[in-house]
Amino acid sequence: MHIFSISPREVMVSLWRNRNLIAVSVRREVLGRYRGSVFGIFWSFFNPLLMLAIYTVVFSVVFQARWGAGSSSKTEFAMVLFAGLIIFNLFTECINRSPGLIISNVNLVKKVVFPLEILPAVGVLTAMFHALISFGVWFLAYGLFFGIPHVTVLLLPIVVWPLLMFIMGLSWCLASLGVYLRDVSQIISVVTSVLMFMSPIFYPVSALPESYRQFLYLNPLTPVIEMTRDVLYWGRVPSFELLVIYWVATAFVAWVGFVWFQKTRKGFADVL
Template sequence: MEKLKHFPGLNLPILVRTVVTHWGLIVQFTKRNFEMRHRGSYLGFVWAVLNPLFLLALYVFVFGYVFGGSFHVLENESKWDYGLGLFLGLTIFHLIADAIALAPPLITSHPNFVKKVVFPLEILPIATVGAATIHTAISLVMVLAGILAGGRGFSLYILYFPLVLLPTFFTALGLSWLISALGVFFRDIGQLVTVAVTGLMFASAIFYPASKGQTESPAIWEILRWNPLVHIVEIARDVVLWQRAPDPVALFGVNIFGIVMLLAGFAVFMRLKPAFSDVI
């Protein structure tokens, strides 16, 4: 407890210095994490492209054409648009889902880094989220290609898209720091995360428009509207697919939330880090 008492938690300069100082290690571990997903397969990296391409085609066909889904946003909305909107929402969701799903054993699976060498443990979540971000980027390229293939094109509103991706990345990284640190002390957290990820997917307006929740289930919407991922997904669809301006309040809110999650997750990790060696 003495270690926790005297260690400074929230410190933005430490965060920035960590990234700058250990940038080489971060890149190296990010590359390793990305390659490990495809190591041993005949096609290797090609699967990073084929998997999202197959899923995109599957979502468009099954949910768009077979089930006839629609977000009811545009008068001329096509089944192709629904499949793209669904895939776009899932792509953003999976960045956060992958980050938190891999977080619980992230520190405990590297005992040598904790006990036997002086290693900046805080870069492990960065590398994990970095690898997930590469997969997200590949999927987003598929979405953009799908929009062009559907003949819709893009508008200047797509320039807002980085302001959607940044808070998503910050949130994923903040949660990864938080959960990986807590996973050292509470080994059951991995089971809780599995359940939470499933619930989060259905509570994030991925398969349905947020407007449907507002009109058909106002009571439930009063709860769901506090989920930042709902607004992140809606804004992403607005600026990329529907070609309209984002809600400025929602855009500001999700960016503030992302920054808060980033700093809070890092603060918790750095506060608990000195005690890792006591329990591993």
Template sequence: MRARKRAVLKFTLLLSLYRSRSLIADFIRKDFVGKYKGTTMGFTWAVITPLCIILIFTFVFSTILKVRFGGGRSADFVVYFLCGMIPWLTFSDALNRSASLIRENAHFVQRIIFPVEILPLSVSLSGMIQLGIGFTLLLGVVGVFFTPLTWTVVFVPLLVCLQLLFTIGLTWTIACLGVFVRDTGHAIGLGTQMWMFLTPIIYPAELVPESLKILLVINPMAHLVKGYRLAIIEGTVPDIAGLLILTCVMVMVAAFGYLFFMRSKPAFADVL
């Protein structure tokens, strides 16, 4: 019975998204392009911004601070750091924006036939476009200036898809909570900052004491960041069994977020 319910939920979700594909595409375009609307350089900023971030961090960590792990080069730390920071910036931005997303688009809630659930989805997908640009630039910089890339970079798109599932599930949940609890935005802002420091982005996971390793085990972003680094820096295949488990977790998070959002959706109009 439970398996049947899960299958029905999955089919309903996919059917709903398929029917709304044109709207989703429009909102993704509006969200992504809207950031640069009216600017002189337009879409070019989508490339300049992550490129500047990469170059600035490279200069600061390798030239000024000369940060390194063990006997490694400063350049090694730069790549290590960026493989974690670039996906994290996209992830945290989507979560923080989703807290006020429904309230900012309250006029859509009043439209009975409008699928308001596509709003968090569109924000998540828009962020993935920026993540794709960031990773493309990073791979180019790494391949040209640091270390030759290997075929294992083909796992990066897979990891991005897993991050997308995780992000969508959380944005649905947070967007829903943001309707009923106005403090959600502040809590998420603080929470994402704490979460970042609990994820091995600016430090290696090996430095975490054994008594606290459980925090890494239950942290999906820690596994994603590790996967990105294995594929880009180490040139090794991420643990397949671990990827399968991570995929199941991400699917469950996405399914929970969708179900939670859809069950709460009828009450949105009363609150807004």
């Protein structure tokens, strides 16, 4: 019987050991999504560009929305909203697909030598590719409307990386649960829909009464959405203490998810 390691070190070792296979799989996923279309992979650029244009017209022109009482910029709301949506879409694209990762790859389950633990990583990196395109569109729009971005944008990787660890941990858990409990995908679809309105995407945290803000921070997406806006748009350096807590917490979630996956994967072949 094959014994799967569950040490924290094995999380990164496994991903690094299979990096070439992951890269090939991500490339196949990205290209496969647009195979047969006229514009092909350029759709990954057109989609966020179109959405940003719609947000700008709808919120800044139609609704005359502003981000906060002291704001006067017509495009600010759209830019701030789009930054939050990039993070949320990265999260939901991975989480909504996670319960079906193993079920949709039954042929790989039968192959003892195939590292099933890389499937969530492939999903995360594929979603990250589209998120990077969206960030590129965001920077392009910022340059057109406001000029040179703040130097704090260089901190974006250390803000987003903990989110990727958090997503990986949840993806490992959900991919395993999806094998044994087919209702998981339906549950997650509902949860992510609710989470969209329970995250500070369409409104700032300050818009809530102070007594309710603590509940909003129970949402694990709130810190990364707020910090992303800080480094991208507001030019603020994130709280070092909050970053440390977020890094430690998400690393722990990633390890727990990996342990769960490794412990439960032995029964995949029997169930499928």
